[in-house]
Amino acid sequence: MALSFISRGGHKRLPPRPRPYPVIENLLELGGKPHESLAKLAKIYGPIISLRLGQVTAIVVSSPSMVKAILQNHDLSFCDRKVLEAIMSKTYRRHEFSLVWMPVSALWKNLRKICNTHIFTN
Numbered sequence: 001m002a003l004s005f006i007s008r009g010g011h012k013r014l015p016p017r018p019r020p021y022p023v024i025e026n027l028l029e030l031g032g033k034p035h036e037s038l039a040k041l042a043k044i045y046g047p048i049i050s051l052r053l054g055q056v057t058a059i060v061v062s063s064p065s066m067v068k069a070i071l072q073n074h075d076l077s078f079c080d081r082k083v084l085e086a087i088m089s090k091t092y093r094r095h096e097f098s099l100v101w102m103p104v105s106a107l108w109k110n111l112r113k114i115c116n117t118h119i120f121t122n
Contacts, residue, residue, distance in 0.1 A: 014050040015059060025052035038062065079104050 018041065020026050029051065031037045038060055041049055047063035061067050071078065099115065102108045 014057065015048045016045045017050040017052065018045070020052050025054060027053055076104065 018026055018029050021028060029037060029041065030053075039062065041051075042060070042062040047066050048059065048061050051058045051060060061070060099108065099111050102111070
């Protein structure tokens with residue numbers, strides 16, 4: 001299953017969404033209990049919807065099978081960690097060699113295997 005939200009003209013084609021309000025967009029749609037509001041929106045708009053929350057566009061997937069397909073096909077998009085500015089300061093450059101802050105790569109996978117084999121075992 002391939003998910004693509006880019007149309008041929010190069011513009012983003014997002015999943016359906018409720019009609020937004022000016023400035024605050026879809027923030028009022030979430031209400032006091034966001035999990036219940038998102039479940040109601042999923043019944044109306046389908047298992048995948050987009051919400052505009054201020055300046056951020058959020059894609060909400062409410063179907064377990066669709067979540068599984070997305071995470072299997074687009075896992076690299078979701079697996080990187082954000083490196084904090086304090087970690088990336090010029091005087092402290094150990095983030096480049098730390099397993100915690102390293103981006104997912106072949107080196108990261110090898111270091112993780114070594115840790116699992118030698119450090120995190122009985």
